[in-house]
Amino acid sequence: MDLDTEHVRIELAERSYDILIGPGVLVRPDSYQGLPAGAAAVIVTNTTVAPLLADQLAAALRTHFGRVQVIELPDGEAHKDWPALNMIFDALLAAACDRKTVMFALGGGVIGDMTGFAAACYMRGVPYVQVPTTLLAQVDSSVGGKTAINHPRGKNMIGVFNQPLRVVADVDTLATLPQRELIAGLAEVIKYGPIADDAFFAWLEENIGSLLARDQRALVHAIRRSCEIKARVVSQDEREAGLRAILNFGHTFGHAIEAGLGYGTWLHGEAVGCGMVMAAELSVRMGLIAPAYAARIQQLVARAGLPVRAPGLGVDRYRQLMGVDKKSEAGVARFVLIEAPGRAGLHRVPDDLVDAVVRLYSE
Amino acid sequence: MDLDTEHVRIELAERSYDILIGPGVLVRPDSYQGLPAGAAAVIVTNTTVAPLLADQLAAALRTHFGRVQVIELPDGEAHKDWPALNMIFDALLAAACDRKTVMFALGGGVIGDMTGFAAACYMRGVPYVQVPTTLLAQVDSSVGGKTAINHPRGKNMIGVFNQPLRVVADVDTLATLPQRELIAGLAEVIKYGPIADDAFFAWLEENIGSLLARDQRALVHAIRRSCEIKARVVSQDEREAGLRAILNFGHTFGHAIEAGLGYGTWLHGEAVGCGMVMAAELSVRMGLIAPAYAARIQQLVARAGLPVRAPGLGVDRYRQLMGVDKKSEAGVARFVLIEAPGRAGLHRVPDDLVDAVVRLYSE
Numbered sequence: 001m002d003l004d005t006e007h008v009r010i011e012l013a014e015r016s017y018d019i020l021i022g023p024g025v026l027v028r029p030d031s032y033q034g035l036p037a038g039a040a041a042v043i044v045t046n047t048t049v050a051p052l053l054a055d056q057l058a059a060a061l062r063t064h065f066g067r068v069q070v071i072e073l074p075d076g077e078a079h080k081d082w083p084a085l086n087m088i089f090d091a092l093l094a095a096a097c098d099r100k101t102v103m104f105a106l107g108g109g110v111i112g113d114m115t116g117f118a119a120a121c122y123m124r125g126v127p128y129v130q131v132p133t134t135l136l137a138q139v140d141s142s143v144g145g146k147t148a149i150n151h152p153r154g155k156n157m158i159g160v161f162n163q164p165l166r167v168v169a170d171v172d173t174l175a176t177l178p179q180r181e182l183i184a185g186l187a188e189v190i191k192y193g194p195i196a197d198d199a200f201f202a203w204l205e206e207n208i209g210s211l212l213a214r215d216q217r218a219l220v221h222a223i224r225r226s227c228e229i230k231a232r233v234v235s236q237d238e239r240e241a242g243l244r245a246i247l248n249f250g251h252t253f254g255h256a257i258e259a260g261l262g263y264g265t266w267l268h269g270e271a272v273g274c275g276m277v278m279a280a281e282l283s284v285r286m287g288l289i290a291p292a293y294a295a296r297i298q299q300l301v302a303r304a305g306l307p308v309r310a311p312g313l314g315v316d317r318y319r320q321l322m323g324v325d326k327k328s329e330a331g332v333a334r335f336v337l338i339e340a341p342g343r344a345g346l347h348r349v350p351d352d353l354v355d356a357v358v359r360l361y362s363e
Numbered sequence: 364m365d366l367d368t369e370h371v372r373i374e375l376a377e378r379s380y381d382i383l384i385g386p387g388v389l390v391r392p393d394s395y396q397g398l399p400a401g402a403a404a405v406i407v408t409n410t411t412v413a414p415l416l417a418d419q420l421a422a423a424l425r426t427h428f429g430r431v432q433v434i435e436l437p438d439g440e441a442h443k444d445w446p447a448l449n450m451i452f453d454a455l456l457a458a459a460c461d462r463k464t465v466m467f468a469l470g471g472g473v474i475g476d477m478t479g480f481a482a483a484c485y486m487r488g489v490p491y492v493q494v495p496t497t498l499l500a501q502v503d504s505s506v507g508g509k510t511a512i513n514h515p516r517g518k519n520m521i522g523v524f525n526q527p528l529r530v531v532a533d534v535d536t537l538a539t540l541p542q543r544e545l546i547a548g549l550a551e552v553i554k555y556g557p558i559a560d561d562a563f564f565a566w567l568e569e570n571i572g573s574l575l576a577r578d579q580r581a582l583v584h585a586i587r588r589s590c591e592i593k594a595r596v597v598s599q600d601e602r603e604a605g606l607r608a609i610l611n612f613g614h615t616f617g618h619a620i621e622a623g624l625g626y627g628t629w630l631h632g633e634a635v636g637c638g639m640v641m642a643a644e645l646s647v648r649m650g651l652i653a654p655a656y657a658a659r660i661q662q663l664v665a666r667a668g669l670p671v672r673a674p675g676l677g678v679d680r681y682r683q684l685m686g687v688d689k690k691s692e693a694g695v696a697r698f699v700l701i702e703a704p705g706r707a708g709l710h711r712v713p714d715d716l717v718d719a720v721v722r723l724y725s726e
C-alpha cells in the first residue's frame with residue numbers, strides 16, 4: 001500500500017479490521033486487497049455522492065469483483081428510515097445477490113449506518129466495507145460497527161452492532177464537501193479532546209483554522225487521532241456496556257435537538273456541537289470541571305462555526321425527548337459528563353440541573 | 364426445577380443456553396430464574412395466542428420483573444413483515460422500554476422469528492426468551508437463533524442470527540393447537556430422521572399415530588430428540604457456513620411453494636413436508652439413496668397428513684423462485700439431499716433434474 005496511507009487497527013478478536021486514511025485511498029485497487037473475493041460488489045451510495053465518486057470506486061473494485069452494482073438512495077438524514085433501507089433489500093433481491101455479496105457504503109454517516117444495517121440483515125448477514133466521504137463519517141460513524149435507522153420516536157433506535165471488514169477514508173473526498181458538513185464533522189473531532197486526550201484538545205485549539213481551510217496534513221492528523229481514540233474505546237467495549245458511552249458526549253442533548261426539530265433540520269454534528277456545550281455546562285454544575293474548561297470547549301465549538309445556542313423547544317419537550325435516549329435506564333436520564341480534561345464518564349443527573357441547562361441555552 | 368422437565372443444552376460459548384421441555388413449564392416461575400432481572404418484561408404474542416396464554420405467562424414473569432407488558436400482533440405468516448415488526452418497535456418506544464428490557468416470544472414460528480429480530484434491533488439489541496406454543500416452533504424455529512421477516516421476493520430474506528437466552532417449550536400449549544398446525548409441526552420432526560438419525564426415523568414410523576393423537580409422552584420424546592439433533596448441528600455451525608444447511612432439508616422446494624402461492628396459503632410445515640418428498644426424489648435421481656428409502660419418507664409424510672403433491676406453478680416459476688433461495692450461490696441452486704439414511708449434505712444439482720422432479724410432483 002502507499003507510503004502516505006495511515007493505518008489504524010480496531011482490535012476485536014476475529015472481527016478486527018483496519019482503517020486506511022490518506023489521499024487517494026478510495027481509487028487505489030490495493031485498498032481492497034484481501035477482501036473476500038465474492039461474486040458481486042454492491043456500492044450503496046446517495047444521489048449526491050454517486051455522480052462524484054461511484055464510477056471511481058466501481059473501477060477500483062472491478063479488479064477484485066466480477067460484478068459491481070450501484071444502489072442510489074435519496075440523500076439526507078430524513079431518509080435514514082425503513083423505506084430507504086428497503087430500497088437496498090429490493091435492489092439486492094432484484095439482482096439475485098447471494099450471501100457472498102460484499103457491500104460498500106460510499107457516503108456519509110447516513111449511508112454508512114444504513115448499509116451496515118442492511119448488510120447485517122440481508123440473508124442474515126453479508127460482509128461490508130465502509131468508504132466514508134464526509135469528515136463526520138471518517139472520524140466517527142464509519143468506525144465501530146454501530147448501524148441503525150431512525151424511528152419517529154428517536155434517532156438510531158432500530159439497528160445492530162455490525163463491524164465492517166475495513167474502513168477506507170480518503171481525504172480527497174473532502175474537497176467537494178460543503179463547508180457546513182465539514183464543520184459538522186469537526187464537532188465529532190472536537191469531542192475526542194475533552195473525553196479522551198487533553199493534548200489533542202490543545203492541538204485542535206491551535207489548528208482549528210487549518211482544519212476549516214481544509215489543510216490536508218491537518219485533516220489527516222485529525223482523522224487519524226480521532227480514529228485511534230475511537231479504536232481504543234471500541235476495542236475495550238464493543239457493545240457499549242460501559243466505557244463506549246463516553247463517545248456519546250454531547251449526544252443526549254444533541255439527539256433531543258435533532259428529533260425535536262425533525263431530523264435533517266440541524267445536521268447531526270451541529271446538534272452534537274451544541275450538545276457538547278450544554279453537557280460541559282452540566283459537568284460544571286455537577287462540580288466535575290472548572291467553568292474555565294467548559295468555556296474553552298464552548299469557544300472551540302464556536303470557532304469551528306458550530307451553534308452554541310439550542311432551539312427553543314421548551315423544557316418539557318426536551319425532557320420528553322431525552323426520556324427515550326438509549327442511555328436512559330428505568331426512565332432516569334444519564335449523561336456523559338467531563339470529569340477532568342481528557343476524561344469522561346456516564347452520570348445520573350438530577351432533573352432540575354438538566355432543566356436549568358436547557359433553559360440557559362435555549363431560552 | 365421440576366423432575367418432569369427435560370433439559371437440552373445448546374453449546375455456543377458465551378451464547379450457550381438451555382431448552383426446557385415438559386408439561387407446565389410455561390407457568391412455573393422457576394422456568395425464568397436466572398434471567399437478567401431487568402426493569403420490564405415484554406411479551407410479544409398474537410391475537411390468537413394472547414387470550415389463551417398471555418395472562419399465565421405474565422403471572423409467572425411477575426415474580427421476577429417489576430413490569431410486564433403484552434404486545435399483540437396480527438396472527439399469521441402473512442404478517443411476518445415490516446409493518447408488524449414496526450408495531451413491536453412502536454410499542455416498546457411508546458412504553459419507553461430501555462436496553463435492560465427482556466422480551467418474550469409467546470407463540471409459533473412467526474412470533475419467535477419476529478420477536479428475535481426485533482430484540483436484535485431494538486436499541487441495537489436487548490435479550491429475549493423463546494416460549495414456543497406450536498409444535499413447529501418447539502422442535503425447530505425457536506432453537507438456534509435464526510430470526511427474520513419475509514420479503515415479497517423471498518421468505519426470511521431480512522433477518523439476523525440472534526440466540527435467545529432460553530427456550531421454554533411447554534407441551535401443554537399443544538392441547539389447543541389446531542390439528543392442521545400440529546401436522547405442520549410434524550414435518551420438521553420427521554425431517555430430523557433422514558438428515559441425522561435413522562433410529563429416530565424408525566421410531567417415528569412406529570409412533571406417528573401416537574403423535575397425531577397428541578400422546579404427551581410421545582410428544583415430549585419427539586421434541587427432545589428434535590432439539591438434541593438441532594442443538595448438535597447449531598453448536599457446530601451457528602451461522603450456517605456449512606453443516607447447518609442440512610436442517611433445510613425440503614426447504615428449497617418448500618420455500619418456493621410458500622412464496623409461489625403467497626405466504627400463508629400453505630403452512631410452512633406443509634410446504635416443507637412436500638418439499639422433503641421432492642428432495643428425497645432428487646436424492647434418488649442423483650444416485651445417492653435407493654428409491655425404497657425415498658418411498659419410506661413419502662409414506663411417513665403422507666401418514667402424518669402432510670401434502671405429497673406440489674401446487675402447479677409451472678417449472679419456470681419454480682426455478683425463478685428457487686433462484687433467490689438463501690442457499691443459492693452465483694445463481695446455481697443447491698439442495699440439501701439425503702446421502703444415506705440419517706445423513707445429508709448440500710449438493711449442486713443440474714437444472715434438468717430439478718425440473719423433472721418439479722414436473723413429477725406438480726403436474
